[in-house]
Amino acid sequence: MIRDPDRIPAAAAEKRRLPVGYTLGWVLALILAVLITARVMQPAEPSWLQHAFAQAWEGGTGAGLGARGIFAFPAQMGPKEFGLFMVDVDTGTLWCYEIARGRTGEPFLKLMAARSWMADRYLEEFNVADPTPSQVRALIEQQRALRGTAEPPGITPEAPALPEAQQAPLEVPANP
Numbered sequence: 001m002i003r004d005p006d007r008i009p010a011a012a013a014e015k016r017r018l019p020v021g022y023t024l025g026w027v028l029a030l031i032l033a034v035l036i037t038a039r040v041m042q043p044a045e046p047s048w049l050q051h052a053f054a055q056a057w058e059g060g061t062g063a064g065l066g067a068r069g070i071f072a073f074p075a076q077m078g079p080k081e082f083g084l085f086m087v088d089v090d091t092g093t094l095w096c097y098e099i100a101r102g103r104t105g106e107p108f109l110k111l112m113a114a115r116s117w118m119a120d121r122y123l124e125e126f127n128v129a130d131p132t133p134s135q136v137r138a139l140i141e142q143q144r145a146l147r148g149t150a151e152p153p154g155i156t157p158e159a160p161a162l163p164e165a166q167q168a169p170l171e172v173p174a175n176p
Contacts, residue, residue: 083112092118 070088075096077083083098095114099107125132131139 077112084109092116 068089070086070090073085073087075083075085077098081098083096085094085096087094093114093116096112097109098112100110102108125134
């Protein structure tokens, strides 16, 4: 008796199929093998990352990301005014533009402020609200004296603040 392959009973056809889990396992293993191979074979710095940053990093690696260059940040200057803050980390400057409107409504950038913070880092107390850092230091010393406790772990004691009359005038070095 010759069998017609189109007329195979359903039970016999079911026996020849592989379980879904078996096939899915092999597909996942193949995908995993491709991903591992791609990861092992890739260069030290992916080619898409080289083009993502406009600046050439020192040493040719991305190790200094975020440490150098010029950064721009959008900002809301007022209820309906918007602007752009820019920071140059290398020269220690900050400047701000407002997006203003001309007579016919065309937008343009208006420089609002610019500043170098290179000398600011030498200031300890300038234009600060109460309590100032020296007042806080005095309060902490007074509190510790009342309790009779030592410094908490991890905090090194600073030299006590001199009265303002004994403080030397602030000398701001020239811009390096």
